[in-house]
Amino acid sequence: MRSLLLLTLVAILPCCSPVAGPSGSSSHGGLDEWGNRPGPQGFRTVIIDAGHGGHDSGAVSRHTGQKEKDLTLDLAKRLRSELGSSFRTVMMRDNDRFVDLDDRVAFANRYPDAILVSLHFNAGPSHLSGPETYYWRVDSHGLAVRCHKAMKSLASDSRSRKMVRRRLRLTRNPGIPCLLLEGGYLSNAQEARKIASPAYRQKLAENIASAIRSQSAHGDAGTGARPAFIKAPPSRPTDAPE
Numbered sequence: 540m541r542s543l544l545l546l547t548l549v550a551i552l553p554c555c556s557p558v559a560g561p562s563g564s565s566s567h568g569g570l571d572e573w574g575n576r577p578g579p580q581g582f583r584t585v586i587i588d589a590g591h592g593g594h595d596s597g598a599v600s601r602h603t604g605q606k607e608k609d610l611t612l613d614l615a616k617r618l619r620s621e622l623g624s625s626f627r628t629v630m631m632r633d634n635d636r637f638v639d640l641d642d643r644v645a646f647a648n649r650y651p652d653a654i655l656v657s658l659h660f661n662a663g664p665s666h667l668s669g670p671e672t673y674y675w676r677v678d679s680h681g682l683a684v685r686c687h688k689a690m691k692s693l694a695s696d697s698r699s700r701k702m703v704r705r706r707l708r709l710t711r712n713p714g715i716p717c718l719l720l721e722g723g724y725l726s727n728a729q730e731a732r733k734i735a736s737p738a739y740r741q742k743l744a745e746n747i748a749s750a751i752r753s754q755s756a757h758g759d760a761g762t763g764a765r766p767a768f769i770k771a772p773p774s775r776p777t778d779a780p781e
């Protein structure tokens with residue numbers, strides 16, 4: 540039923556409501572609510588999503604014993620402090636509680652003039668290290684470029700990970716510019732120890748905040764060509780894990 544309604548909206552919106560966002564906002568400018576528009580400029584609200592929480596620990600580092608859910612909350616609080624004076628920040632969670640991914644999307648959509656940054660730490664084969672930035676929407680590309688560059692500048696490995704266009708629930712489903720940032724691999728011994736350092740997480744927060752400030756000040760200027768719009772259905776729980 541939901542998908543039927545969605546298909547109907549897809550069919551209707553481009554012809555009759557070219558600038559309207561999901562809740563009628565046109566503040567991000569551009570073509571349509573599916574992200575086929577330039578990246579945001581002049582925004583003042585940032586939704587900070589600390590990944591995982593509660594019974595969902597996320598990745599657990601076998602090198603440091605740290606849980607992703609605790610590190611994302613710590614990073615989220617640091618990012619809030621960094622952005623605090625110049626932006627209105629909204630925390631998806633500010634304690635150790637579980638929030639369903641679809642509920643995170645619904646929450647974000649209550650702020651049509653905002654951007655959403657979802658914070659995570661990675662796990663995988665032990666040789667992998669470095670930050671990764673996931674985006675899907677066209678209007679999130681410039682912000683992704685800025686945030687990835689900001690995180691990558693802290694990576695010790697020059698082969699550090701890439702910016703990836705991937706349809707995830709937190710990159711495809713919100714009706715606002717949105718990113719999922721992986722601040723490094725907890726499964727890599729060297730990087731896990733680096734992430735365990737509060738000073739490193741502080742620097743990570745400062746750099747991400749700087750990238751967000753640049754996007755608000757300059758929009759997509761200097762971030763390269765925007766990718767082509769891809770029409771695709773919302774990401775579902777049955778898709779690949781995030």
Ligand SMILES: [Zn+2]
Nearest residue numbers: 590597659660
């Ligand atoms: Zn995660």
